[in-house]
Amino acid sequence: MSTHVTTAAAGSLWEGGRSPYLTNSKKFGMWLFIISDALTFSAMLFVYTYSRVSNPNWPTPFHFSPSIVFSSVMTFALLTSSLTMVMAVHAMNRGNRAAAARWLIATMAAGATFVGLHLTEWMNLIHHEHITALGNEWGVPLFGGTFFAITGLHMTHVVIGLIYLGIVCQAVMRGKFKAEDVEVAGLYWHFVDLVWMFVFPLVYLMSAKI
């Protein structure tokens, strides 16, 4: 093994026989997925922006209370869940499975809080602002279409992330999965957080009504 490593280290990383990125294939696969998913969300945010630019009377339905307050708390929940996820990976790297499982549960709790608040915010928009995916009082149906598509796709990612973390968490508790598996799950979770860092200002804050 040592001979092999020494030989490979002396040659080029790109000559084959070892990963040029010095990372495992699961992590690299997740990175490729994240890049493709980032392009999907970018395209949707561009669709939203172009729809907004081409409609001068774009709706501004987000009152400071409750919409902006809710979405700010949701942002706080997601950012905190990213911190707890990092702590789970950190604990797993040190071989502390019990602590890793606790941090994963904390991450899921913050993620579930996000979904709960987001659904409440959706209901507020539908019932009080009369915005649906097909129309609204401003006469710009593209707003509802793009808004519910972007936030709906993001919420789907959060829900899939909760299921993913649930599976990882129970495996960690039963002594299965390695630190790198938790790290790969973490990459996905941080990406969900990352997308929200663009959705929150571009969709919510830019259409705030104080």
Add this chain to the structure above:
Amino acid sequence: MSTHVEEIHSHGPGIPTFAKVWVALLVLTGIEVFLAYMQTPMMIMLTVLLGLSVIKAALIIAYFMHLKFERLSLFLTLFPMLIFCIVLMLIFLGDAYRIPMMRPPV
């Protein structure tokens, strides 16, 4: 093999770094919400919000997603292509601007 794994992870940041990044992200979010509350003019607000969002994204990618501590080749494989494709999407911005002017008067 286990030595190899430990060697990789030992280069990573510690808990104080993660906490600092989390606080920085919260502060930047606070600034964004404050700008919205102050009803900043649209173009200034859009520019500042996008700038802050890119900084926040970079912090998350570098520290939480650990990319700062991976090989440069991984970053160079993934990100230039992503940024190039996103910039290409700007091609249609001119068309979006022209649509309101092209609508027949009611």
